[in-house]
Amino acid sequence: MTSLPSHPKFQHGLDLILEAVAELQAETPGVARDGEIYTQQLQRVGRLRGRPLFFPYIGSGLGRGARVQTADGRWLLDFAIGIGVHFFGHSHPDLVRTALTAAASDVVMQGNLQANSEYADLLDLLLAHSAPQLTYGWLSLPGAEANENALKLIRYHQQPARDVIAFRRCFHGRTTTMAEITDRPDYRKGQPTRERVFYLPFYDADDPNSTQNTLSALRVILDQHPGEIAVCVMELVQGESGFQTAPREFFVPLMATLKERGITIWVDEIQTFGRTGALFAFQQLNLAEYVDVVTVGKLLQNSAVLFRQDYQPDPALISGTFAGTTVGMAVGRRIVEKLLQENYLGPEGKIAALGQHTHDALARLQTETSGAIRAISGIGAMWAFEPTGASHDGIKALLQACYRNGLILYYAGVGAGPYRVRMFLPGGVATPEDVDEALRILRFSMAELSH
Numbered sequence: 525m526t527s528l529p530s531h532p533k534f535q536h537g538l539d540l541i542l543e544a545v546a547e548l549q550a551e552t553p554g555v556a557r558d559g560e561i562y563t564q565q566l567q568r569v570g571r572l573r574g575r576p577l578f579f580p581y582i583g584s585g586l587g588r589g590a591r592v593q594t595a596d597g598r599w600l601l602d603f604a605i606g607i608g609v610h611f612f613g614h615s616h617p618d619l620v621r622t623a624l625t626a627a628a629s630d631v632v633m634q635g636n637l638q639a640n641s642e643y644a645d646l647l648d649l650l651l652a653h654s655a656p657q658l659t660y661g662w663l664s665l666p667g668a669e670a671n672e673n674a675l676k677l678i679r680y681h682q683q684p685a686r687d688v689i690a691f692r693r694c695f696h697g698r699t700t701t702m703a704e705i706t707d708r709p710d711y712r713k714g715q716p717t718r719e720r721v722f723y724l725p726f727y728d729a730d731d732p733n734s735t736q737n738t739l740s741a742l743r744v745i746l747d748q749h750p751g752e753i754a755v756c757v758m759e760l761v762q763g764e765s766g767f768q769t770a771p772r773e774f775f776v777p778l779m780a781t782l783k784e785r786g787i788t789i790w791v792d793e794i795q796t797f798g799r800t801g802a803l804f805a806f807q808q809l810n811l812a813e814y815v816d817v818v819t820v821g822k823l824l825q826n827s828a829v830l831f832r833q834d835y836q837p838d839p840a841l842i843s844g845t846f847a848g849t850t851v852g853m854a855v856g857r858r859i860v861e862k863l864l865q866e867n868y869l870g871p872e873g874k875i876a877a878l879g880q881h882t883h884d885a886l887a888r889l890q891t892e893t894s895g896a897i898r899a900i901s902g903i904g905a906m907w908a909f910e911p912t913g914a915s916h917d918g919i920k921a922l923l924q925a926c927y928r929n930g931l932i933l934y935y936a937g938v939g940a941g942p943y944r945v946r947m948f949l950p951g952g953v954a955t956p957e958d959v960d961e962a963l964r965i966l967r968f969s970m971a972e973l974s975h
Contacts, residue, residue: 529625542617542620549587559596587615589616589953589958590602591613592614592932599930601930601958603962604934607934608948609822610950612952613953618862623851626855627851632849632851633845635845635846636844645853646826646853649860653860655806655818657816657832657833658815658818660831660836662828662842662847665852667697667821668696670827671699675688676841677829677842680837685753688757689722689723689724689742689753689757693762694765701718706764724741724778727770727774756790760809765936765937766901766908767902769901775814789814790818791817791819793820796906798824798859799875799906800905801875801879803860808903816832818830823859826852863952878904878954882959889963889967893967896912897911905951906947906949908947911945915943916941919937919944947962
Protein backbone atom coordinates (compact mmCIF):
# COMPACT_ATOMS: atom_id res chain seq x y z
CA MET A 525 0.00 0.00 0.00
CA THR A 526 1.33 3.42 -0.97
CA SER A 527 1.49 5.85 1.95
CA LEU A 528 0.37 9.44 1.44
CA PRO A 529 3.85 10.96 1.98
CA SER A 530 5.33 8.69 -0.70
CA HIS A 531 2.60 9.40 -3.27
CA PRO A 532 4.10 11.19 -6.32
CA LYS A 533 1.40 13.88 -6.31
CA PHE A 534 2.03 14.58 -2.62
CA GLN A 535 5.77 14.89 -3.22
CA HIS A 536 5.15 17.18 -6.19
CA GLY A 537 2.94 19.37 -4.03
CA LEU A 538 5.67 19.61 -1.38
CA ASP A 539 8.19 20.63 -4.05
CA LEU A 540 5.87 23.40 -5.29
CA ILE A 541 5.31 24.76 -1.78
CA LEU A 542 9.03 24.81 -1.03
CA GLU A 543 9.71 26.53 -4.35
CA ALA A 544 7.19 29.21 -3.41
CA VAL A 545 8.83 29.70 -0.02
CA ALA A 546 12.27 30.01 -1.65
CA GLU A 547 10.97 32.59 -4.14
CA LEU A 548 9.48 34.70 -1.37
CA GLN A 549 12.67 34.42 0.67
CA ALA A 550 14.68 35.66 -2.31
CA GLU A 551 12.67 38.86 -2.70
CA THR A 552 14.62 42.01 -1.88
CA PRO A 553 13.69 43.14 1.63
CA GLY A 554 11.63 46.27 1.50
CA VAL A 555 10.56 48.94 3.93
CA ALA A 556 7.76 48.33 6.41
CA ARG A 557 4.32 48.51 4.83
CA ASP A 558 0.70 48.63 5.93
CA GLY A 559 1.68 50.50 9.11
CA GLU A 560 -1.85 51.40 10.15
CA ILE A 561 -3.18 47.86 9.67
CA TYR A 562 -0.20 46.44 11.55
CA THR A 563 -0.78 48.83 14.45
CA GLN A 564 -4.41 47.72 14.57
CA GLN A 565 -3.28 44.07 14.69
CA LEU A 566 -1.00 44.84 17.63
CA GLN A 567 -3.72 46.72 19.45
CA ARG A 568 -6.14 43.85 18.88
CA VAL A 569 -3.75 41.35 20.47
CA GLY A 570 -3.25 43.64 23.44
CA ARG A 571 -7.00 44.09 23.84
CA LEU A 572 -7.64 40.34 23.71
CA ARG A 573 -4.86 39.51 26.18
CA GLY A 574 -5.48 42.42 28.49
CA ARG A 575 -1.89 43.63 28.10
CA PRO A 576 0.28 44.53 25.11
CA LEU A 577 2.94 42.36 23.54
CA PHE A 578 6.49 42.89 24.83
CA PHE A 579 7.68 43.71 21.30
CA PRO A 580 5.48 45.12 18.51
CA TYR A 581 5.88 41.75 16.81
CA ILE A 582 3.45 39.77 14.70
CA GLY A 583 5.13 37.37 12.31
CA SER A 584 4.22 37.09 8.65
CA GLY A 585 4.82 33.33 8.60
CA LEU A 586 7.96 33.73 6.48
CA GLY A 587 11.61 33.72 7.48
CA ARG A 588 15.05 33.10 6.07
CA GLY A 589 17.63 31.42 8.26
CA ALA A 590 18.31 33.61 11.29
CA ARG A 591 15.93 36.29 9.99
CA VAL A 592 12.19 36.62 10.33
CA GLN A 593 9.71 38.81 8.48
CA THR A 594 7.01 40.55 10.46
CA ALA A 595 3.51 41.06 9.12
CA ASP A 596 4.31 44.67 8.17
CA GLY A 597 7.16 43.55 5.89
CA ARG A 598 10.18 44.23 8.13
CA TRP A 599 13.04 41.73 8.29
CA LEU A 600 14.63 41.23 11.71
CA LEU A 601 17.61 39.24 12.92
CA ASP A 602 16.10 36.89 15.50
CA PHE A 603 18.29 36.08 18.51
CA ALA A 604 15.32 35.45 20.81
CA ILE A 605 13.85 32.60 18.70
CA GLY A 606 10.68 32.27 20.76
CA ILE A 607 12.76 32.11 23.99
CA GLY A 608 14.88 29.30 22.63
CA VAL A 609 12.44 27.31 20.48
CA HIS A 610 13.40 28.02 16.85
CA PHE A 611 16.93 26.62 16.88
CA PHE A 612 16.94 26.15 13.11
CA GLY A 613 15.61 29.63 12.52
CA HIS A 614 12.70 30.43 10.26
CA SER A 615 11.34 28.61 7.20
CA HIS A 616 14.11 26.01 7.19
CA PRO A 617 13.34 23.94 4.05
CA ASP A 618 14.12 20.58 5.65
CA LEU A 619 11.89 21.30 8.65
CA VAL A 620 9.15 22.84 6.50
CA ARG A 621 9.08 19.67 4.39
CA THR A 622 8.95 17.53 7.54
CA ALA A 623 6.18 19.68 9.01
CA LEU A 624 4.06 19.63 5.85
CA THR A 625 4.39 15.86 5.59
CA ALA A 626 3.34 15.42 9.21
CA ALA A 627 0.49 17.91 8.81
CA ALA A 628 -1.07 15.60 6.20
CA SER A 629 -1.43 12.89 8.84
CA ASP A 630 -4.92 11.86 9.92
CA VAL A 631 -4.68 13.69 13.28
CA VAL A 632 -3.33 17.02 14.50
CA MET A 633 -2.87 15.93 18.11
CA GLN A 634 -1.53 12.65 19.43
CA GLY A 635 -2.23 11.34 22.90
CA ASN A 636 -1.25 8.72 25.39
CA LEU A 637 -4.28 6.56 24.52
CA GLN A 638 -3.98 6.73 20.73
CA ALA A 639 -0.62 7.53 19.16
CA ASN A 640 0.81 7.33 15.67
CA SER A 641 4.35 6.28 14.80
CA GLU A 642 5.78 9.76 15.45
CA TYR A 643 5.24 9.27 19.19
CA ALA A 644 7.50 6.23 19.53
CA ASP A 645 9.95 7.48 16.90
CA LEU A 646 10.72 10.62 18.91
CA LEU A 647 10.86 8.90 22.29
CA ASP A 648 13.07 6.10 20.97
CA LEU A 649 15.60 8.57 19.54
CA LEU A 650 15.76 10.56 22.79
CA LEU A 651 16.32 7.51 24.95
CA ALA A 652 18.87 6.00 22.57
CA HIS A 653 21.08 9.08 22.81
CA SER A 654 20.65 9.96 26.49
CA ALA A 655 22.30 8.07 29.36
CA PRO A 656 22.27 4.24 29.41
CA GLN A 657 20.39 4.09 32.71
CA LEU A 658 17.51 6.22 31.37
CA THR A 659 15.23 3.52 30.01
CA TYR A 660 11.75 5.08 29.94
CA GLY A 661 10.17 8.36 28.94
CA TRP A 662 6.93 10.29 28.58
CA LEU A 663 6.14 12.99 26.05
CA SER A 664 4.21 16.16 26.81
CA LEU A 665 3.61 19.61 25.35
CA PRO A 666 5.18 22.45 27.44
CA GLY A 667 8.35 22.02 29.43
CA ALA A 668 6.54 22.78 32.67
CA GLU A 669 4.35 19.72 32.11
CA ALA A 670 7.41 17.52 31.68
CA ASN A 671 8.71 18.97 34.95
CA GLU A 672 5.40 18.27 36.70
CA ASN A 673 5.57 14.66 35.48
CA ALA A 674 9.16 14.42 36.71
CA LEU A 675 8.26 15.57 40.21
CA LYS A 676 5.33 13.14 40.36
CA LEU A 677 7.36 10.07 39.50
CA ILE A 678 10.20 11.16 41.80
CA ARG A 679 7.88 11.58 44.78
CA TYR A 680 6.24 8.25 44.02
CA HIS A 681 9.67 6.63 44.07
CA GLN A 682 10.82 8.47 47.21
CA GLN A 683 7.62 8.40 49.25
CA PRO A 684 7.06 9.52 51.98
CA ALA A 685 9.88 12.03 51.31
CA ARG A 686 8.54 14.96 49.30
CA ASP A 687 10.65 18.11 49.83
CA VAL A 688 12.78 19.70 47.11
CA ILE A 689 16.26 21.19 46.95
CA ALA A 690 16.82 23.70 44.15
CA PHE A 691 19.23 26.55 43.40
CA ARG A 692 18.99 30.27 43.88
CA ARG A 693 17.84 32.08 40.70
CA CYS A 694 16.53 28.83 39.21
CA PHE A 695 13.60 28.56 36.82
CA HIS A 696 11.51 25.42 36.33
CA GLY A 697 8.20 26.71 34.95
CA ARG A 698 5.09 28.70 35.81
CA THR A 699 2.56 26.02 36.70
CA THR A 700 1.41 26.19 40.31
CA THR A 701 3.96 23.67 41.59
CA MET A 702 6.85 24.68 39.35
CA ALA A 703 6.35 28.36 40.26
CA GLU A 704 6.81 27.38 43.89
CA ILE A 705 10.12 25.70 43.09
CA THR A 706 11.31 28.51 40.82
CA ASP A 707 13.22 31.14 42.79
CA ARG A 708 10.97 34.00 41.71
CA PRO A 709 8.56 35.27 44.39
CA ASP A 710 6.82 37.44 41.79
CA TYR A 711 5.65 34.25 40.05
CA ARG A 712 3.72 33.33 43.21
CA LYS A 713 1.86 36.57 43.89
CA GLY A 714 -1.46 35.87 45.53
CA GLN A 715 -0.88 32.12 45.51
CA PRO A 716 -0.91 29.83 48.57
CA THR A 717 2.31 28.09 49.54
CA ARG A 718 2.14 24.30 49.45
CA GLU A 719 5.71 23.24 48.74
CA ARG A 720 8.78 23.24 50.96
CA VAL A 721 11.83 24.12 48.90
CA PHE A 722 15.40 24.58 50.14
CA TYR A 723 17.73 26.70 48.01
CA LEU A 724 21.46 26.29 47.43
CA PRO A 725 23.74 29.01 46.09
CA PHE A 726 24.69 28.45 42.46
CA TYR A 727 28.29 28.59 41.29
CA ASP A 728 30.07 31.92 41.64
CA ALA A 729 33.20 32.14 39.49
CA ASP A 730 34.41 35.11 41.54
CA ASP A 731 34.38 33.12 44.78
CA PRO A 732 37.15 30.49 45.13
CA ASN A 733 35.13 28.86 47.91
CA SER A 734 31.91 28.64 45.89
CA THR A 735 31.88 24.85 45.50
CA GLN A 736 32.71 24.19 49.14
CA ASN A 737 30.12 26.71 50.34
CA THR A 738 27.37 25.08 48.29
CA LEU A 739 28.43 21.59 49.34
CA SER A 740 28.38 22.66 53.00
CA ALA A 741 24.92 24.18 52.57
CA LEU A 742 23.69 20.94 50.97
CA ARG A 743 25.00 18.82 53.83
CA VAL A 744 23.35 21.07 56.40
CA ILE A 745 19.97 20.71 54.68
CA LEU A 746 20.30 16.93 54.43
CA ASP A 747 21.44 16.60 58.04
CA GLN A 748 18.62 18.78 59.38
CA HIS A 749 15.86 17.07 57.36
CA PRO A 750 16.58 13.31 57.27
CA GLY A 751 14.00 11.31 55.37
CA GLU A 752 12.23 14.44 54.15
CA ILE A 753 14.14 15.41 50.98
CA ALA A 754 13.03 13.61 47.81
CA VAL A 755 14.97 15.38 45.09
CA CYS A 756 17.52 17.97 44.09
CA VAL A 757 16.64 19.65 40.79
CA MET A 758 19.30 21.54 38.91
CA GLU A 759 19.89 23.42 35.68
CA LEU A 760 23.46 22.80 34.55
CA VAL A 761 23.25 26.19 32.86
CA GLN A 762 20.84 28.53 34.59
CA GLY A 763 18.62 29.98 31.89
CA GLU A 764 16.44 32.66 33.42
CA SER A 765 19.28 34.06 35.51
CA GLY A 766 21.18 34.89 32.32
CA PHE A 767 22.94 31.72 31.13
CA GLN A 768 25.04 31.26 34.23
CA THR A 769 27.41 28.33 33.83
CA ALA A 770 29.29 26.12 36.27
CA PRO A 771 32.15 23.65 35.75
CA ARG A 772 31.96 19.90 36.23
CA GLU A 773 33.99 20.31 39.42
CA PHE A 774 31.10 22.22 40.99
CA PHE A 775 28.50 19.54 40.31
CA VAL A 776 30.44 16.33 41.01
CA PRO A 777 30.75 16.66 44.82
CA LEU A 778 27.12 17.77 45.04
CA MET A 779 25.89 14.86 42.96
CA ALA A 780 28.10 12.37 44.77
CA THR A 781 26.71 13.55 48.12
CA LEU A 782 23.14 13.29 46.84
CA LYS A 783 23.82 9.75 45.63
CA GLU A 784 25.27 8.79 49.01
CA ARG A 785 22.15 10.07 50.75
CA GLY A 786 19.70 8.44 48.31
CA ILE A 787 18.35 11.74 46.98
CA THR A 788 17.10 11.81 43.39
CA ILE A 789 19.17 13.86 40.93
CA TRP A 790 16.87 15.56 38.45
CA VAL A 791 18.49 17.61 35.69
CA ASP A 792 16.20 20.17 34.07
CA GLU A 793 17.36 20.57 30.46
CA ILE A 794 14.29 22.32 29.06
CA GLN A 795 16.54 25.16 27.87
CA THR A 796 19.93 23.47 27.54
CA PHE A 797 18.91 20.44 25.47
CA GLY A 798 20.76 20.50 22.13
CA ARG A 799 22.29 23.90 22.80
CA THR A 800 25.57 23.42 24.68
CA GLY A 801 27.62 21.46 22.15
CA ALA A 802 26.35 18.03 23.25
CA LEU A 803 22.82 16.74 22.89
CA PHE A 804 22.42 16.89 26.67
CA ALA A 805 24.29 19.32 28.91
CA PHE A 806 24.99 16.46 31.32
CA GLN A 807 26.98 14.86 28.48
CA GLN A 808 28.82 18.11 27.85
CA LEU A 809 29.94 18.10 31.50
CA ASN A 810 30.50 14.31 31.67
CA LEU A 811 27.88 13.88 34.40
CA ALA A 812 25.70 11.20 32.79
CA GLU A 813 26.40 8.55 35.44
CA TYR A 814 24.73 10.65 38.15
CA VAL A 815 21.43 11.42 36.42
CA ASP A 816 18.22 9.74 37.61
CA VAL A 817 15.71 11.92 35.76
CA VAL A 818 16.07 14.50 32.99
CA THR A 819 13.55 16.79 31.35
CA VAL A 820 13.94 18.30 27.88
CA GLY A 821 11.96 20.71 25.74
CA LYS A 822 12.02 24.00 23.81
CA LEU A 823 13.99 23.26 20.60
CA LEU A 824 12.49 19.74 20.71
CA GLN A 825 9.10 21.31 19.73
CA ASN A 826 7.70 19.04 22.45
CA SER A 827 8.84 18.13 25.93
CA ALA A 828 9.73 14.89 27.64
CA VAL A 829 10.80 13.35 30.91
CA LEU A 830 13.31 10.49 30.72
CA PHE A 831 13.97 8.33 33.78
CA ARG A 832 15.54 5.23 35.26
CA GLN A 833 13.63 1.95 35.26
CA ASP A 834 13.09 1.99 39.03
CA TYR A 835 11.31 5.35 38.75
CA GLN A 836 8.43 3.90 36.73
CA PRO A 837 5.34 5.40 38.41
CA ASP A 838 1.91 3.97 39.07
CA PRO A 839 -0.12 4.17 35.81
CA ALA A 840 -2.64 6.49 37.45
CA LEU A 841 -0.02 9.20 38.03
CA ILE A 842 1.09 10.14 34.52
CA SER A 843 -1.02 10.19 31.38
CA GLY A 844 -3.23 12.91 29.87
CA THR A 845 -5.15 13.58 26.68
CA PHE A 846 -2.33 15.22 24.73
CA ALA A 847 1.24 14.00 24.26
CA GLY A 848 2.01 16.49 21.51
CA THR A 849 1.18 17.47 17.95
CA THR A 850 1.99 15.24 15.01
CA VAL A 851 3.96 18.11 13.45
CA GLY A 852 5.82 18.87 16.67
CA MET A 853 6.85 15.25 17.17
CA ALA A 854 8.00 14.80 13.57
CA VAL A 855 9.90 18.09 13.46
CA GLY A 856 11.39 17.44 16.91
CA ARG A 857 12.74 14.10 15.74
CA ARG A 858 14.16 15.68 12.59
CA ILE A 859 15.89 18.38 14.65
CA VAL A 860 17.53 15.76 16.85
CA GLU A 861 18.59 13.79 13.77
CA LYS A 862 20.16 16.88 12.25
CA LEU A 863 22.03 17.68 15.45
CA LEU A 864 23.38 14.14 15.60
CA GLN A 865 24.19 13.68 11.91
CA GLU A 866 25.28 17.07 10.56
CA ASN A 867 28.35 17.94 12.66
CA TYR A 868 26.65 20.22 15.17
CA LEU A 869 27.85 18.44 18.30
CA GLY A 870 31.24 17.82 19.87
CA PRO A 871 34.28 20.02 20.53
CA GLU A 872 34.85 20.50 16.79
CA GLY A 873 31.16 20.86 15.93
CA LYS A 874 29.27 23.82 14.53
CA ILE A 875 27.74 24.80 17.89
CA ALA A 876 31.13 24.93 19.62
CA ALA A 877 32.59 27.00 16.78
CA LEU A 878 29.67 29.43 16.81
CA GLY A 879 29.89 29.68 20.59
CA GLN A 880 33.59 30.50 20.49
CA HIS A 881 33.03 33.16 17.85
CA THR A 882 30.22 34.70 19.89
CA HIS A 883 32.30 34.74 23.07
CA ASP A 884 35.22 36.40 21.30
CA ALA A 885 32.96 38.97 19.62
CA LEU A 886 31.28 39.84 22.92
CA ALA A 887 34.67 40.13 24.61
CA ARG A 888 35.80 42.60 21.92
CA LEU A 889 32.60 44.58 22.36
CA GLN A 890 33.18 44.65 26.11
CA THR A 891 36.71 46.01 25.60
CA GLU A 892 35.70 48.55 22.99
CA THR A 893 32.73 49.98 24.91
CA SER A 894 34.80 51.10 27.90
CA GLY A 895 33.05 49.49 30.83
CA ALA A 896 29.53 49.42 29.38
CA ILE A 897 29.45 45.62 29.76
CA ARG A 898 30.16 44.26 33.23
CA ALA A 899 30.12 40.52 32.52
CA ILE A 900 29.71 37.87 29.81
CA SER A 901 28.51 34.32 30.30
CA GLY A 902 27.28 31.39 28.28
CA ILE A 903 28.16 28.30 26.31
CA GLY A 904 27.46 26.94 22.84
CA ALA A 905 24.40 28.65 21.39
CA MET A 906 23.32 30.45 24.57
CA TRP A 907 25.07 33.69 25.56
CA ALA A 908 24.33 36.65 27.77
CA PHE A 909 25.95 39.84 28.95
CA GLU A 910 25.29 42.18 31.85
CA PRO A 911 25.24 45.90 31.00
CA THR A 912 26.91 47.87 33.76
CA GLY A 913 24.36 49.27 36.20
CA ALA A 914 21.38 48.10 34.15
CA SER A 915 17.91 48.56 35.65
CA HIS A 916 14.69 46.89 34.60
CA ASP A 917 13.63 49.99 32.66
CA GLY A 918 17.11 50.39 31.20
CA ILE A 919 17.32 46.82 29.95
CA LYS A 920 13.87 47.05 28.37
CA ALA A 921 14.85 50.31 26.67
CA LEU A 922 17.94 48.63 25.21
CA LEU A 923 15.91 45.67 23.91
CA GLN A 924 13.36 47.98 22.32
CA ALA A 925 16.13 50.02 20.68
CA CYS A 926 17.68 46.85 19.28
CA TYR A 927 14.27 45.80 17.99
CA ARG A 928 13.74 49.13 16.22
CA ASN A 929 17.19 48.72 14.66
CA GLY A 930 16.51 45.19 13.40
CA LEU A 931 17.55 42.76 16.17
CA ILE A 932 15.42 40.70 18.56
CA LEU A 933 16.98 39.83 21.92
CA TYR A 934 15.52 39.01 25.32
CA TYR A 935 16.55 39.52 28.92
CA ALA A 936 16.87 37.94 32.37
CA GLY A 937 16.56 39.53 35.78
CA VAL A 938 14.09 40.69 38.40
CA GLY A 939 13.78 43.27 41.16
CA ALA A 940 17.09 44.90 42.01
CA GLY A 941 18.84 42.74 39.39
CA PRO A 942 21.32 42.05 38.06
CA TYR A 943 19.80 42.26 34.59
CA ARG A 944 21.26 40.50 31.59
CA VAL A 945 20.63 40.55 27.86
CA ARG A 946 20.23 37.02 26.52
CA MET A 947 21.14 35.86 23.04
CA PHE A 948 19.42 32.63 22.06
CA LEU A 949 21.44 31.88 18.96
CA PRO A 950 19.59 30.03 16.18
CA GLY A 951 22.55 27.68 16.19
CA GLY A 952 21.22 25.44 13.44
CA VAL A 953 21.48 28.23 10.86
CA ALA A 954 23.33 31.24 12.32
CA THR A 955 26.69 32.16 10.84
CA PRO A 956 29.58 34.16 12.32
CA GLU A 957 28.48 36.97 10.02
CA ASP A 958 25.00 36.91 11.60
CA VAL A 959 26.58 37.22 15.05
CA ASP A 960 28.78 40.11 13.91
CA GLU A 961 25.77 41.90 12.43
CA ALA A 962 23.82 41.40 15.63
CA LEU A 963 26.61 42.92 17.70
CA ARG A 964 26.90 45.88 15.34
CA ILE A 965 23.20 46.55 15.88
CA LEU A 966 23.64 46.09 19.61
CA ARG A 967 26.57 48.48 19.74
CA PHE A 968 24.69 51.09 17.70
CA SER A 969 21.66 50.76 19.98
CA MET A 970 23.78 51.14 23.13
CA ALA A 971 25.37 54.28 21.70
CA GLU A 972 21.97 55.60 20.67
CA LEU A 973 20.67 55.31 24.24
CA SER A 974 23.78 56.90 25.76
CA HIS A 975 23.21 60.21 23.94
